[in-house]
Amino acid sequence: MEQVKDKKFGMVIDLDKCTGCGSCMVACMSENNVPFREDETDKLLSVAWMRVYKMTNRKPYPDTEVCYFPRPCMHCEGQHSGHSPCVSVCPAVATDYSTATGIVSQIYTRCFGCRYCMAACPYHARVFNWFDPVWPHGMEKSLSPDVSVRMRGVVEKCSFCYHRYQKAMEKAYVDGRKELEENEYQTSCTQACPAGAITFGDLNNTHHEVYKIAQPDHKHHGKSKNPKVFRLLERLGTNPKVYYLSSRKWVRQLGDNYRPDEIMK
Amino acid sequence: MSTLDDQAKESTDEAAVESTEAIQDNGTGGYIILFFILGFIASLLVGWIAFPMALYSKKEQPVAFNHALHMDEVENGCESCHFFRDDGSYSGVPKLEQCIECHEEVQGDNENEAHFVSEYVEKEREVPWLIYSKQPDCVFFSHAAHVLKAKMDCVTCHGPVGEMESLPVYEENRITGYSREVWGKNIAGLKKNSWDRMKMDDCADCHKESNNKVTSVQTEKDACFVCHK
Numbered sequence: 001m002e003q004v005k006d007k008k009f010g011m012v013i014d015l016d017k018c019t020g021c022g023s024c025m026v027a028c029m030s031e032n033n034v035p036f037r038e039d040e041t042d043k044l045l046s047v048a049w050m051r052v053y054k055m056t057n058r059k060p061y062p063d064t065e066v067c068y069f070p071r072p073c074m075h076c077e078g079q080h081s082g083h084s085p086c087v088s089v090c091p092a093v094a095t096d097y098s099t100a101t102g103i104v105s106q107i108y109t110r111c112f113g114c115r116y117c118m119a120a121c122p123y124h125a126r127v128f129n130w131f132d133p134v135w136p137h138g139m140e141k142s143l144s145p146d147v148s149v150r151m152r153g154v155v156e157k158c159s160f161c162y163h164r165y166q167k168a169m170e171k172a173y174v175d176g177r178k179e180l181e182e183n184e185y186q187t188s189c190t191q192a193c194p195a196g197a198i199t200f201g202d203l204n205n206t207h208h209e210v211y212k213i214a215q216p217d218h219k220h221h222g223k224s225k226n227p228k229v230f231r232l233l234e235r236l237g238t239n240p241k242v243y244y245l246s247s248r249k250w251v252r253q254l255g256d257n258y259r260p261d262e263i264m265k
Numbered sequence: 266m267s268t269l270d271d272q273a274k275e276s277t278d279e280a281a282v283e284s285t286e287a288i289q290d291n292g293t294g295g296y297i298i299l300f301f302i303l304g305f306i307a308s309l310l311v312g313w314i315a316f317p318m319a320l321y322s323k324k325e326q327p328v329a330f331n332h333a334l335h336m337d338e339v340e341n342g343c344e345s346c347h348f349f350r351d352d353g354s355y356s357g358v359p360k361l362e363q364c365i366e367c368h369e370e371v372q373g374d375n376e377n378e379a380h381f382v383s384e385y386v387e388k389e390r391e392v393p394w395l396i397y398s399k400q401p402d403c404v405f406f407s408h409a410a411h412v413l414k415a416k417m418d419c420v421t422c423h424g425p426v427g428e429m430e431s432l433p434v435y436e437e438n439r440i441t442g443y444s445r446e447v448w449g450k451n452i453a454g455l456k457k458n459s460w461d462r463m464k465m466d467d468c469a470d471c472h473k474e475s476n477n478k479v480t481s482v483q484t485e486k487d488a489c490f491v492c493h494k
Contacts, residue, residue, distance in 0.1 A: 082482030090483075098488030100480040105490035109403050148403040148494055163494045166405050170353030173409035 008077075008102035009160055010203040010241035011190070012213045012229065013070055015251055017197035018052075020068030025050050027192030028072075031161060033143045035133030035150070047127045049073070049158035050189050057250045067251045070198070072189065073125040073158035074232065074240030075104045079221060085238060086117035086126065094155075102203075102241060103160050113153040122233055123240075126157045160200075161187040182208050203241060214243040230255050313452050321436040321445055328385070328392050329377040333430045338367070343419065343427055355408035358394045361385060395435040397446045398423060398463065405494040415475065424460040468492055 028034065028050040040046045053069040076084035082097030084104055094110035095117055097103075106126075118126045132152040135143070143149060146163040150156050168184040182201050190200040201208035203216050215225040221239045224230065230252045231240050246252055249264070258264060339345035346359040364386070371382045385392050400406055411417045419427055426433070436445035449462030456462055459471075469486045472478075481488040 087482060093483045096484075096489040097482045098480050098490050099482065100478070100488065101490070103490055105488060105493065107403065107489045107493050109401070110489075146405075146494060159490070162490050163405070166407065166494065167353065170407050170409040171351075172353070173407070173414045174349050174351065174353045176413075178414070 006100050006102075006204065008203040008241065009165075009185075009201070010075070010102070010210055010214065010216075010243065011072065011160075011187070012199045012210050012243045012245055014195075014197040014199070015067055015069065015244055015246040016248075017195040018068045018070060018193075019195055020052055020054065020066075021194065022052055023192045023194055024070055024189035024198065025052060027188045028158070031144065031188035032147050032159070033133075033149050034156075035129070035131075035135075037131065037134070045130050047129060047156065049125075049127075049156070051124075055251070055254055057254075065248070065250070067246070067248065069244075069255075070189070071123060071125065071232070072187075072242060073104065073160070074123050074238065074242045075102060075160060076238040076240045077102060077222065078239050079237055085120040085122065089116045089120045091116065101162075101165065103162055103165075104157075105159065105162070106155065106157050108148060108150045108154045108156060111154040113155065115155060117155060122236055122238065126155050128155050129153060164188070210243075213245060216243075228252075233257060317452050320439055322439055324395055324435045324437060326395055326432045326435060328381045328394075330432055331377075331430050332427050332432075336427070349409060349413070353409050358396060361389070361391050395437075395444075397426070397433070397435060397444050399444050400447060400463070401441075401443060403493055405492055421459050422463065424458065465492070 025048060029036065029048065032049060034047055034049060036046065050070060050072045053071060055067050055069055057063070057065045059065070076086075077097070078084045078088070081099055084097055087095050087097045087104060091114065092110055092112055094107050094112075096105045096107070098105065113128065115128055118124075118128060129150050129152050133149065144163075146167065147159075164187065165180075165185045168180050172178065172180055172184070182205075185200075187198075187200050190198040199210045199213060201210035203211055203214060203222070204218075205211055213226065214229055216222040217225050221237070222231075222241070223234070224243055226245070228247055229243050229245050231243055232255055234240075234256050244251075244255060246255075253260075253262075253264060335346075336342070346356075346363055348356050350356060364381075368378070368382055368386050371379050381392075384390070411422075412419070437443070438445065438448070447463055449456065449464070451461065454462075456467075469492075472487050472491075473485075478487075479485055480491065483489075
């Protein structure tokens with residue numbers, strides 16, 4: 001059988017464009033059957049795959065600057081293929097790294113809720129279901145059949161809308177193709193962003209927009225060659241596939257926990 | 266000192282002596298062995314036959330559909346009823362609208378057809394077909410990948426359903442609600458035909474044989490996100 005080239009799906013988020021509107025969070029929740037509760041005031045208990053954080057440069061008025069920071073799952077590759085923090089600790093093999101797509105999966109029926117992965121993840125990208133989902137009357141009919149629903153006691157996280165890849169591949173097979181076009185597989189948050197701040201695609205494909213912006217150096221664990229591009233907590237060596245772009249130095253510094261007096265490499 | 270131990274030892278010794286005496290004396294040991302064997306057989310029967318029978322409830326399909334008969338009537342073979350949509354998804358079991366062009370009204374003097382027409386066609390109700398091959402909700406299966414890309418035959422996974430004159434009895438697992446086709450009929454896990462069972466490992470083993478590509482870093486098989494969603 002003819003071999004298809006391995007993909008490495010990734011994302012660049014342009015923090016200069018992000019307005020913090022939260023459309024990505026809403027789109028993600030409705031796309032992926034993410035449960036919510038009547039009272040969502042306690043954020044420690046709420047479930048969200050994509051979360052927008054607010055950060056400031058901590059300077060007094062009039063020098064205050066604000067930056068909004070969307071955070072999906074980083075789909076870390078680690079220092080060698082698939083050695084992401086969560087995959088390497090899971091005692092149940094409920095989370096896995098695919099070398100064909102670079103996506104970190106979570107199989108909810110296998111997970112027994114020990115939350116070891118949540119402790120291992122430096123990005124808080126994983127959330128625990130403290131409750132069984134309760135949908136407002138009639139809403140269970142509008143759930144997506146393409147994404148399995150979760151129950152109380154399991155961990156869940158962003159999947160880069162993997163079901164959209166599955167659907168797109170099926171369409172390609174019907175058309176007699178084995179490869180996808182760049183626009184055929186896009187995550188829900190990417191398409192929902194009104195500012196066009198999110199770019200999604202294959203980091204192994206030099207024709208994809210995401211490759212052109214992120215300029216990953218695969219010899220150095222995907223470190224970007226673009227001086228404006230950084231990754232969250234890059235120095236931990238998790239080798240994430242979500243890149244951030246910012247023209248502001250304080251944003252890039254904060255993203256990697258630099259001390260104010262430290263010189264950026 | 267170690268009186269307790271000694272006492273215990275003594276009493277077991279006594280018991281051993283008594284029981285060997287008993288065997289020699291009046292042959293009750295033979296009964297014990299016989300009871301053991303009978304009990305063993307009884308529990309095997311319960312475990313291998315009675316429990317599996319109790320575990321699955323048998324259900325009749327709502328309409329007695331005849332594949333063999335219809336294959337002579339339709340023009341396009343299986344695709345007249347089971348076809349791919351343009352978006353890549355598979356139509357699966359047919360909808361009522363695909364039957365109506367021929368069954369607007371009763372054609373012959375056939376009881377099954379009359380029942381189908383009066384109960385479903387005239388009332389415009391979809392037939393609640395029971396799906397033998399239905400997988401759990403967390404499984405993603407793609408007919409396009411198997412039938413179109415890998416050019417596989419329906420029989421490989423479904424057996425000869427498409428040629429049958431009547432639909433097989435549907436068996437539902439009372440605990441999980443899954444169809445019996447998934448875990449297979451054979452309690453010992455033996456498999457004669459490729460369609461006898463469609464568990465996770467049956468899918469994964471065939472994948473391993475057919476393209477031998479390991480994409481998971483956790484297992485020696487496909488990544489979980491090939492068949493799961």
